[in-house]
Amino acid sequence: MKIAIPDMISNSYFPAIAAVELGFFKQEGLDMELELIFPVDKTLEVLRDGGIDFVGGSAHSVPHAFPEWKGGKLIGALAQNMYWFLILRADLKAKQGDIAAIKGLKIGAAPLVELGLKRLLVESGIDIVRDKVTIGPVPGAFLGENKNFGVAAAKALQAGLIDGFWANGMGAEVAVRSGAGTMVIDARRGDGPAGAIHYTMPALITSDAVIARDPNAVAAAVRALVKTQAALKKDVSLATQVGRKLFPAEEAELIADVVRRDLPYYSAAISHDLVSGMTKFQREMGLLKGDPAYETVVATQFAQYWH
16 A cells, blocks of 8 residues: 655654554554655645555645545544744744734745645734735745755745745754744644634545545554554654654754654544634635535544544
8 A cells, every 4th residue: 555745854744654664554464655745735636546545644635636525534633733833034033923024025835735824824914915925835845856845945045045934843943953044933832823723734644435445454554643653652762763764864863853842742533623623724715615524524433543
């Protein structure tokens, strides 16, 4: 079987990566191959078309490939809450939580990921047009051998190509440690408007076709995820072991520190509050028209394995 992620050198979907590299899928009887397919819209299209069996990706993005949630399902959370950071140029001296500091700036963000920032700005009273905020691609991201949007964004920030970025914890860590960036919004930990934490989450995603074809394999995949989260909580140095196999040297030595901060959010459960908040966000951003039931979004037959 195959699982794909849209971002490799990152904490965003790290439990999915670790489940492969630490052998937890294999323990559950699954011969799982890890692929990098980016960006996330493409990842989900390949799932829809049957080229892969699972995705570790952003939950809110599913309707891009499965309109109105028809044919796609969340089967477990890789971690809780919206998981992106707003990093701005250090010379701006913006304080954490000061979202108004984004006015007049050029911000890099990935496709579908940028929707979280756009909604956060609206709910913070910032008008992108009036306040002259430009949100667009990061130079060099998703090109050639680049395997991580956040790291590409950090490098673009260091080079002065952008004023800031909205991306994952690894990109944030690289930018802050280099001195090029300041962390202004940490969405996972509650910065920003109330409810923003439920715009999305990193999730284990599959299709109804895979569930129908091999429900036992899907159950095994969820069990492997839960075992991986537990193993990392018990010994976060396992993250370094995985990083040294797959990441460049600098990021390999950073990953355990980044994952350590995420450990309190390592739960595979998908709450009704998350689904309610996420589908509201999807409607606001034009990804969804209807109001799907929890059971339409989540494959509840696998919830028994979350704990």
